[in-house]
Amino acid sequence: MRILGVDPGLTRCGLGVIDTLPARKARIVAVDVLRTPSADSVDLRLGSLAEAFDTWLDTHRPDVVAIERVFARNDVSTIMGTAQVSGLTMGLAARRGIPVAMHTPSEVKAAITGSGRADKKQVTNMVTRILGLDAPPKPADAADALAIAICHSWRGVMSAQSTPGAVKDLTERKGGGRQGSGLTKAQEQWARALRQAK
Amino acid sequence: MRILGVDPGLTRCGLGVIDTLPARKARIVAVDVLRTPSADSVDLRLGSLAEAFDTWLDTHRPDVVAIERVFARNDVSTIMGTAQVSGLTMGLAARRGIPVAMHTPSEVKAAITGSGRADKKQVTNMVTRILGLDAPPKPADAADALAIAICHSWRGVMSAQSTPGAVKDLTERKGGGRQGSGLTKAQEQWARALRQAK
Numbered sequence: 562m563r564i565l566g567v568d569p570g571l572t573r574c575g576l577g578v579i580d581t582l583p584a585r586k587a588r589i590v591a592v593d594v595l596r597t598p599s600a601d602s603v604d605l606r607l608g609s610l611a612e613a614f615d616t617w618l619d620t621h622r623p624d625v626v627a628i629e630r631v632f633a634r635n636d637v638s639t640i641m642g643t644a645q646v647s648g649l650t651m652g653l654a655a656r657r658g659i660p661v662a663m664h665t666p667s668e669v670k671a672a673i674t675g676s677g678r679a680d681k682k683q684v685t686n687m688v689t690r691i692l693g694l695d696a697p698p699k700p701a702d703a704a705d706a707l708a709i710a711i712c713h714s715w716r717g718v719m720s721a722q723s724t725p726g727a728v729k730d731l732t733e734r735k736g737g738g739r740q741g742s743g744l745t746k747a748q749e750q751w752a753r754a755l756r757q758a759k
Numbered sequence: 760m761r762i763l764g765v766d767p768g769l770t771r772c773g774l775g776v777i778d779t780l781p782a783r784k785a786r787i788v789a790v791d792v793l794r795t796p797s798a799d800s801v802d803l804r805l806g807s808l809a810e811a812f813d814t815w816l817d818t819h820r821p822d823v824v825a826i827e828r829v830f831a832r833n834d835v836s837t838i839m840g841t842a843q844v845s846g847l848t849m850g851l852a853a854r855r856g857i858p859v860a861m862h863t864p865s866e867v868k869a870a871i872t873g874s875g876r877a878d879k880k881q882v883t884n885m886v887t888r889i890l891g892l893d894a895p896p897k898p899a900d901a902a903d904a905l906a907i908a909i910c911h912s913w914r915g916v917m918s919a920q921s922t923p924g925a926v927k928d929l930t931e932r933k934g935g936g937r938q939g940s941g942l943t944k945a946q947e948q949w950a951r952a953l954r955q956a957k
Contacts, residue, residue, distance in 0.1 A: 604849040607846055608853025610850060644839055645850075648845075648846040651847075654806070661800075
């Protein structure tokens with residue numbers, strides 16, 4: 562399974578692609594951090610991120626896109642750009658029929674290091690080790706996107722429960738509606754409808 | 760000038776297209792409210808909004824997209840979906856080289872009714888009158904999207920100042936860099952680069 566991890570942000574948007582291997586192992590495929598100048602207007606920054614993200618979807622053809630969940634915090638202004646980028650990447654992936662999973666930062670840290678309060682260096686070290694890299698991934702803040710992708714590969718079916726559609730997803734899961742891929746029934750229907758339309 | 764007004768939302772996303780006419784008049788071209796089921800996961804809802812919004816851009820070819828600005832409020836959860844939809848529509852418009860302007864709800868109300876605290880009914884009545892309609896636009900909550908488009912046609916150059924890139928925009932304006940269309944220099948460069956690439 563190929564997973565594209567997204568660490569959403571206007572100034573820096575981390576993207577990391579991995580292929581899962583047997584025995585909880587994974588191979589790195591690509592990693593980068595997209596940057597947009599803070600002097601540009603938000604619409605131009607989102608426009609260039611849309612172009613770049615669609616190019617990554619074309620190039621790497623992921624089976625799943627895993628995005629770090631934006632958190633409700635007190636300082637709303639800081640998360641606005643993140644919410645806009647997450648909405649953009651979610652919409653661009655979903656319209657292609659690619660399932661999208663969301664993971665909170667502490668879920669990612671806990672999955673990678675065993676602790677939901679791990680610091681950036683611990684996460685980077687574990688990502689380097691898990692992917693069998695000779696050196697930490699560059700640029701420095703690229704490790705987060707890979708961590709999200711690795712987290713998704715390990716959390717599997719659980720992941721989709723963390724989306725806002727969780728209650729419905731859970732119901733479907735109980736009814737045996739969900740597949741091992743972590744797709745909800747609605748996501749499968751959407752993907753099938755898209756395939757038929759093409 | 761053709762303006763597409765957007766009242767962003769996950770459950771209801773209002774879209775209204777107007778053509779401006781001389782003497783502060785305008786003609787309605789199209790109006791609708793896109794709805795996505797709240798039982799679906801957010802990614803699927805954003806995916807179907809992305810498809811629908813791109814279809815509107817293809818069909819109506821607006822010169823400008825005017826979007827209601829999401830506000831920083833205490834209850835973050837309620838604005839998350841709105842921020843995601845606004846990010847998605849901003850990115851989809853900007854990647855085509857279409858300039859995007861943001862207007863706050865009170866700017867829209869003040870432009871349409873003369874009062875930033877006008878209620879929904881007052882806004883609907885004025886929109887109906889300004890566009891010379893026989894009856895209020897349907898569905899009922901479609902008037903807001905038209906109000907945003909009308910507001911933009913009247914606020915013109917001022918509008919772009921309300922975007923987060925305001926300081927830079929202002930500087931450019933002083934230097935004579937902004938055109939009467941309300942485009943920033945960066946937006947013009949982007950539009951020009953897109954045209955050259957095609």
